[in-house]
Amino acid sequence: MNSIRWTSGQKLMFALFGCILSMLLAFTDKEKSAENLEGQTPNIVVILADDMGYGDIKSFNPNSQIPTPNLDKLAGNGIKFTDAHSGSAVCSPTRYGLITGRYAFRSSLKKGVLGGYSAPLIENERFTIADLLKKAGYNTAVIGKWHLGLGFANNKDNSAINKVDTTNGWPTGEGIDVEQPLLQSPNNLGFDYSYVIPSSLDIPPYIYFENGKPSEKGIVKLEGRNSPRGVFWREGKASTNFKIEKTLDQFSDKASEFLISSAKKKKPFFLYLPLTSPHTPWLPSAQFKDKSKAGIYGDFVAHTDHVVGKVLRTLDSLGLTKNTLIIFTSDNGADWKPGDKKIYPTHQANYIFRGQKSDIWEGGHHVPFIASWPSTIKSNQITNETICLTDLLATFASITGQKIPDNAAQDSFDFSMILHENHTAKSGRKSIVHHSINGMFAIKSGKWKYVDGQGSGGWSKDESATSDLKSQLYDLSKDPTESKNLVEQFPDIARKLKDELNKQNVNGFTRPGGRN
Numbered sequence: 001m002n003s004i005r006w007t008s009g010q011k012l013m014f015a016l017f018g019c020i021l022s023m024l025l026a027f028t029d030k031e032k033s034a035e036n037l038e039g040q041t042p043n044i045v046v047i048l049a050d051d052m053g054y055g056d057i058k059s060f061n062p063n064s065q066i067p068t069p070n071l072d073k074l075a076g077n078g079i080k081f082t083d084a085h086s087g088s089a090v091c092s093p094t095r096y097g098l099i100t101g102r103y104a105f106r107s108s109l110k111k112g113v114l115g116g117y118s119a120p121l122i123e124n125e126r127f128t129i130a131d132l133l134k135k136a137g138y139n140t141a142v143i144g145k146w147h148l149g150l151g152f153a154n155n156k157d158n159s160a161i162n163k164v165d166t167t168n169g170w171p172t173g174e175g176i177d178v179e180q181p182l183l184q185s186p187n188n189l190g191f192d193y194s195y196v197i198p199s200s201l202d203i204p205p206y207i208y209f210e211n212g213k214p215s216e217k218g219i220v221k222l223e224g225r226n227s228p229r230g231v232f233w234r235e236g237k238a239s240t241n242f243k244i245e246k247t248l249d250q251f252s253d254k255a256s257e258f259l260i261s262s263a264k265k266k267k268p269f270f271l272y273l274p275l276t277s278p279h280t281p282w283l284p285s286a287q288f289k290d291k292s293k294a295g296i297y298g299d300f301v302a303h304t305d306h307v308v309g310k311v312l313r314t315l316d317s318l319g320l321t322k323n324t325l326i327i328f329t330s331d332n333g334a335d336w337k338p339g340d341k342k343i344y345p346t347h348q349a350n351y352i353f354r355g356q357k358s359d360i361w362e363g364g365h366h367v368p369f370i371a372s373w374p375s376t377i378k379s380n381q382i383t384n385e386t387i388c389l390t391d392l393l394a395t396f397a398s399i400t401g402q403k404i405p406d407n408a409a410q411d412s413f414d415f416s417m418i419l420h421e422n423h424t425a426k427s428g429r430k431s432i433v434h435h436s437i438n439g440m441f442a443i444k445s446g447k448w449k450y451v452d453g454q455g456s457g458g459w460s461k462d463e464s465a466t467s468d469l470k471s472q473l474y475d476l477s478k479d480p481t482e483s484k485n486l487v488e489q490f491p492d493i494a495r496k497l498k499d500e501l502n503k504q505n506v507n508g509f510t511r512p513g514g515r516n
Contacts, residue, residue, distance in 0.1 A: 041400055042373060043262075043324040044133065044270045045315070046392065047308060048098070050091070050145060050200070050279035053334030054368050055351030056301050065293035065347040066301045070309030071370065074328060078372030079381035079418070085444075086332045087390050087411075089357060089364030089458060090437045091200060092147050094331040094389060095274065096121055099128050099148070099189070101393030101409030103433060106508060111439035113147070115170025116199040116236070120149040120184045127408035129393045130190025133270040136400040139193075139262055142186045143254045144274035146196040150209070151184025152176045170203075178205050178237055179219060185212035191272075195254050201247055201276040204236020208250075216241060229339070230282035230297055245283045247276055252307040256314045263318040273311070277304040280335065294347040297340065325373040325399070325419070329389060333363045337459075354482045358437040358458030360451055361482050365434050377419055385427045386444065387415050394511065395419075410509035410516065433504055443501040447477035450497035471498070 055061040057068045059075040060082075087097025092113040093104030100122060109121055122128065130140045154175060186194035195210045206222055208215040216239050224235035233244060255273050262269035277300055284291075284299035288306070292298025308328065315321045335357045336349035355361030369387065371377060394412035397404050399419075404412070415427040431445040440457025443450050451472035455462040473487040473494045487494045508516030 040323050041136065041268045042375070043268050043320060044138070044327075044396065045311065045324060046098075046270075046272050046327045047311065047329075048095075048144075048272070048274040049304060049328070049330040050275055050277055051332060051335050051357055052278055052301060052304065052330040052368065053336060053349035053351065053363075054330075054353065054366055055348040056278075056298075056334060057368050059370075060368050061348060061351050063346070063348065065344065066298040066305075067291060068301065068305040070305045070312060071328060071368075074308070074312065074326065074372050075370045077374060077379050078326075078370060078377045079383060081369035081371070081387055082382060082384050083386045084329060084367055084369030085386070085388050085432055085434065086330065086365045086367050087388055088435045088437075089332050089359055091279075091331055092121065093435065095146075095148055097388070097390040097411070098392060099130070100126055101129065101390050101404075101412030101511075103390065103411045103435070105433075105435050105439070105441075105505075106410065112437060114149050114199065116203040116205050117152060117171040117173040117176055118149040118199075119171075120151055122148055122189055124184065124188050126189075127405055128190045129396060130186075130270065130272070132190075132393060132397055132402055132404070133400065134190050134192065136402050137267055138400075139265060139267055139269040140191050140272075141193040141195075141258050141270070142191045142272045142274070143193075143195045143258060144197075144251045144272075145200060145276045145279075146186060146194075146274070147199045150198050151182050151188075152178065153180035153183060173205065173237065178207055179214055179217055181214075182209060182212040185209060187212050193258065195251075197247070197276070200279055201244060202233040202280050204234055204238065206236065206238035206242045206244065208239065208242070214239065225281070228296075230280050230295075230300075232280045244281060245285075248283075248303065248307060249285070251275065252310050255311055259311070259314050259318060259320070263320060274331075275304060275307065277301075277307070278334075294344045294349070295340075297334075297336070297349070298344075298347065322374045325371065325376075327369070327371055327392070329369040330367040331389075332365055332367065333357045333359070352481055355456050355458065355460045358456075359460050360434055360436040360440045360442045360453075360457035361460070362476075362480070363460075364436060364456075364458060371419055373419060378422070381422065383418055383424075385415065385418060385425075386429055386432055387413075387427055388429070388432050391415055391427070391429065404511075404514075406513060406515050408514075410511055410514045412511055431500065431504075431510075433501065433510075441501055441505075442472075443497050443504070444476070445497060445500065447475055448493055448497060449474045449476055449482070450494055450501065452498060452501060473497075 059072040086094040096104040218240035222238035282300045284303040288299045288303045291302040334349035350363035353362035355363035394414040398414045398416040413429040417425040434442040436457030
């Protein structure tokens, strides 16, 4: 048989046709893939920084003295919320609100935070964000700082450890056998997998608990430290091989392991990653030394940004980024004291806001919040809608098509329409209640913020507080720094907001359709 002879022109035309056909097929496959993605339930990753301020991140504060390239990229790929608030101005109550969708002041914790040996704040029967997503078919995990109490085995029947009460300080841990399996852990609250430390990284015991069991045997006494500023931890029990300076990277490694494992399963996953940074002790790795112009605190924020980047790169490498909803936020404002401001005057950790972590003022609870979900959220979006971290539960319920029990998530409002539609959508939240470390209340409604007391309600001093003014009222639209108390000029507004605050406290819920 005679072979067909092609001219050079015919060969070129055939090659071009092949290329065009391949491109059309690839484009069609990509379109089909995108269509399929839109119909899928997203993976969900919630990264909760510990004590990171609104002004620490470059994309929220261009004058920040800290490099945060990974968080800036995440914000650029999604939407920034400029009026997001933690449920409290300190650790434990904010975490309670995020997990339960309920303000923590409705729990037995009325002020302060839990200790390392405190009893569980969340009852086993209370509906949680992990319960919701597990019911929706998710593989659920928590990796990081828990700080909501654990059910330690109690050899001496010490009654002080069997209740949550911060009035007389924290339980000492006397009589607690920390090498025994826990009687209650995150696994009792809807999490399929847990790898946590009990409290902040400056509060003992310093032990990793994996699925309710200590990750290793052997206990030693870890000496405390309190120098230089920010390098602080209390002495106490620790696992033999526990290294405080390695904890942050340990959690990021475990998070990557979970993501890699989850990618092999044919079900969506939920990862709650509460980091230990940049809370004290400030211990940035050597590679981040002098990366910022805000001292070792700034370097530790840079280290935190790097850890976030590692999670993002892991998702990218697994091809999961497009259909993963990534939330980044903080549990409260930065621990940035007047002395820190004097040493580093060009850095505003809490941006222009008054106060700091612990306070009822904006610096205590006005936090950065980023949401990225490439298959759904357009890039470079900004919204000024008011949201609270308690709102995550209702939002995830809407995204996954789940119904919340009437007696659950009492203070959770759905803001999924902002993610699905655009930055101009409304969240449905008409007001938000704030709570300080000392138990002071405030309520924000529209442009007005009413504070039911004098001073900061926290660590900051208020030189302007007088016995004549028993409360505070600020117009945040004109005075975001809360510098002018208008309670005398607008007594009717103050009275109306106080009545609404009392009503929300007494009712026990704020969510439409909810009940106590």
